[in-house]
Amino acid sequence: MNDCGKLDQVRMEAERVSLHVLGLAETRWTSSGQVNTNGWMLYYVGDDNVHQRGVGFLVLPKTVKSVLKVQPISDRIITIRLNAKPKPITIIQIYMPTTEADDEEILSKYAMLPKVVDECPKKDRLVVMGDFNAQIGADRHHMSCGRYGVGEANEHCPAVRKTEKPWIDDLAIQDLILQRRQAKLNNFQSPEYRHLCKAVKTACRRAKRKWLDDVSAEADKSFRSGNSKQTYQLIRQISGRKCPQAGIGIKDENGEILYEAASIRDRWTEYGTQLFHSVAPRLPQDERRPELLEPEIIMLSEIRTAIKKLKAGKAAGQDGIYGEMIKAGGETVVQAMKEIIDNIWNTGEWPSDWTQSEIITLPKVPGTLECSKHRTISLLCHASKVLLEIIRCRLAHYIMPQIAEEQFWICCW
Template sequence: MHVPVNPPNKTMADNSEKFYTDLQETMDGISKKDMIILMGDFNARVSQPQHPTAFRTVGPFVVDVQNENGGRTMNSAIGFDWIVQNFNVNEKYSTLVQSLKEINNISQVATTSWIYNGLVKTLIDKRQIEYWGELGMEIENTIKQHDPATAYAIIRRLRGRRQNVENMPIHNKNEILLVNSKARLESWKEFYSELLNVNAIIVPILLDQIKSTSLSTMERHRQDKEPTLDVMQQALKQMKNRKAPGKDDITVELLKAGGMPVIRWLHDIFVDIWKNEQMVEDWSSAILIRLYKNKGDKKICDNYRGVLLLVVATKIFTRVVLNRIQLLIGKQLLVEQAGFRANRSTIDQIFVLKM
């Protein structure tokens, strides 16, 4: 690399000639297999090429004025099979300083013509190999740290975005294709209203046959007792992380990070609910989202699973109630009841039947 320091046109013409002569001698001693980059302030203005061979050296985006150093630069570039790199791309002027620099052709760069096809491609291939190696190590580390959610998130990102189902047309119950967003929303509302609100038939005779359970005085006192801070702390600890929040966007991790101040705040609210027997109105609201079942036509509503996102505080309250009645329910349920019971499973019952 040779870097001359701004040789003027008139006062240092002899030095300029000597520089290009020395450059010729230096280039004669360099192997053609080497990559050569010549950078410097040559004080050279390069005009439109006048010879057919010069079009390979300089592009069309130049100032149509050539000085002596510009001629020397062009002759050297043609002889060495170089590219004067300043004039290969046509760009708009973004600032006055940039436009002045480009108009005066300042800071030219000469480079061998095969650099783009060889070196750049090699660097890109090398970086791609490094990139996939880094991703593989990242996935492996997350699995070792027992964090499969992050690993699957990386894999989903590599697979690319799936088809967006939010704006996809759907069929209503009359098999009419709905394209309008408002019509689709009404169709979803109608579908889940019919799905979730089922008119159940209650037979009074069957209700009369169910024996009412009588509670002892001690058990009744235990059930009616207000929840304590220890009970609140246990219920919050039982909540699973990485679950979607409700309409308030408050996650389980956020409440756990709050520590005892948050537990005391929730305890005051729960005690008020316990005494007045009235739930917070916002806690009774839920967000209904739909998830594709990964089978069937995406335009059919029945191929989506509806999921209700409740407020996390509501889940904690139900956990407090569940922990309190779970011991009592376990004693009252029949032996044949296996689902939704601790240390039991319906699969075990099926296994017993097969035996």
């Protein structure tokens, strides 16, 4: 494709056969990027210096809007993720070295492919295609083209697998599994097959134990360093717990199932009002001006400290502003927050976005239709958390002396 007019020829051929996504190998384009050609989008990656190797994808204009991510791995591997139904699709396009290349280069490129496969989302439909420059063979050991291959697999034929068990990544275990599979095809009652079954179970048991020890040690390290997000992610890997799926509807107060989106929204509004309605007696209003109650002004150092405490990776509130955006603003954001907070401190009126939150419902039981069997999460504006943190720190000065030693362990100040 390095010659003039080659890209147009490839595009016209893709249009003739009505392709949506066309994988390209040996494009011979340098660097990486994307090119629009008559509405079609070409995503490519190649060598930085010479016009050799290179892979890419040519995507139909109406399919471009379904592209979620394009990730160039090297000048021989590129991946693309498409939004599709019922599941997203991840396509890996490869161009492997020929047998004339050095063995070290061949092995390194083929060793890279399983790592790329493991990094793909587990729930996606996976397609691995391209020019392997290898003879696949007619057996089904490599799960590439099934029994319809030609001849026998050569030594460079890749073994592409996507396993749900992360501890089965050792080549020795995979070779044992292949030997057991072949022994089962020959004679599943033979002593060789029974011996291989025991060997596979023993190897997998040891590998799983080692994997659990490593993940547990990493989780303990992240917990001690205060990284709670990574800790929960590692614990989720060990437990294997999946998030319960929501039901197709929701029940009203009378037990009838609601299916319409508007009716479900009204039901959640009614339930949320009852859930968060406070029956506690209201304290008498103090008619004194706010500045007389708390003469100290909000200091810039307090705002900076509160902004630093904003956690990363949290969803935005009604204003669509993330905590990372506030942190990245530097002194400009600090001065702006100073003006807003001073206005709130003097008038006692909060911005409307700061007083509203978005309620997210998560089912505790898979497929439940009961509102009471859902967990609610409030998405607050991160800017309001800055003022709330300042107020919390000021209240801690008065509350801490009132907490008994027996209750100190539950204190979060």
